[in-house]
Amino acid sequence: MTEVSSNRTSEIIETVFHNVEYSVIVTTINEETLSIEVEQQSDFSRWRGDFTSRHVEDMTSKTGNFKKFLVFIKMLLSALKQSSDSVFVDLLTYQDLEALKNRKAANAGATQPPNRTGPIPNKRYLILTYAAEFDRVHYPLPLLFDEPDVERLKQIINKQRGDIERLRQLSASSASTASLESENRRLKDDISSLRTQLADAAAAAAAASRDRNGVNVGGVNLASTYSTNPANATLSSAAATAAAAAAAAEELQMELKQTRRERDALAVRVEAAETEIERAAAVQRREIRRKAKELQEALEEAVRYKEQVRDLRARVRYLEGELGASSA
DSSP states (O other): EEEESSEEEEEEEEEETTTTEEEEEEEEETTTTTEEEETTTTEEEEEEEEEEEEHHHHHHHTTOOOHHHHHHHHHHHHHHHHSSSSEEEEEEEEEHHHHHHHHHHTTTTTOOOOOOOSSOEEEEEEEEEEESSSEEEEEEEEEEOOOOOOHHHHHHHHHHHHHHHHHHHHHHHHHHHHHHHHHHHHHHHHHHHHHHHOOOOOOOOHHOOOOOHHEEEEEHHHHHHTSGGGHHHHHHHHHHHHHHHHHHHHHHHHHHHHEEEEEHHHHHHHHHHHHHHHHHHHHHHHHHHHHHHHHHHHHHHHHHHHOOOHHHHHHHHHHHHHHHHHHH
């Protein structure tokens, strides 16, 4: 993302150093000052460095491969965006840099420097490397740890709380919807089972009814003939079975109607829940857009504040230089 105003240009690049995600903000002011901010995304730790055009050009000159200030910035952005094979960038800690120096000294046969006994500085070094045809040049940019202020910490905490609350709401909505869908599936299975039982009972009732009514043969009703026969116990038993099957079929029919009513009511509940979830999601999207706008405004205000601070620091350094020159 690129931000441009009348006297400054800022670019925010998301990148990864040593399997850790960072946001790098590169800002140029009046084409005379380079500001670099590196923020670790996992814990919001931030390192920053401000470099004048003279400092950058002097630093490149000392490496033996001089670069103009604006050319150096283009190289840095190309390396961060990985858009060129001839430049790349790395982020080193103080320990990484010391270990690198010690290895170079050992390879050159020089005496190892004494181990540092004091506290290790919480610094970072953004190393821009230019791979020329026959050599490789390193341009180091030291970054100091930027102590977070109270307002920034409050913003981070509020953002984290908001994210947690949104996740809880989404989790609750998803669980409610899943429960309703599970209940709906269970009712559908019950309806299918009841339909099968009803069909079986109806078939049994029809068969028993045919047996009970008898069959006419030659104008004689066999059932009436059998009713006077002592062997009619079997037929009576079949009639009782048919009556029981008919009662069971009627009961199943009533249960099926009740289950359908429950299913319809559940479908209404599911639809209402889905509507509510969609409404909540729309509210959430609007809230996120509003928060993003507020965050952008806060970031722009912070950048303006930092710009004023950098200008004042540059002014102080200039006045100190003038004072030193006049004293000499």
